[in-house]
Amino acid sequence: MTYQTDTSFAANTFAQRIAALRADWVEKAAKRKIYRSTYNELNALSDRDLNDLGMSRSMIKRVAIEAAYDNQI
Structure with a gap:
């Protein structure tokens, strides 16, 4: 069994985190459609x-x- 660890840096700015959340939301909305x-x-x-x-x-x-x-x- 393998495990994958996703590491990210805390250096992401607030704007980058908001942009990532929005991109995730848009992708999920497209899949729901x-x-x-x-x-x-x-x-x-x-x-x-x-x-x-x-x-x-x-x-x-x-x-x-x-x-x-x-x-x-």
């Missing part, structure tokens, strides 16, 4: 259309998560 749009589009399909894609209705949430988060969850 991809999740929501993928989920809504797949959920709008009929069962027959989903079957043509090789999916069942129970797979919609997992596919949307994979589309948005690249299997990071």
Whole structure:
């Protein structure tokens, strides 16, 4: 088992920390948008259309998560 340690310097200015928080927030918001749009589009399909894609209705949430988060969850 391996461990990774992330070290950062306390020398970051307040503005840099705020910018990093904002960048993180923007990235998370973009991923949530991809999740929501993928989920809504797949959920709008009929069962027959989903079957043509090789999916069942129970797979919609997992596919949307994979589309948005690249299997990071």
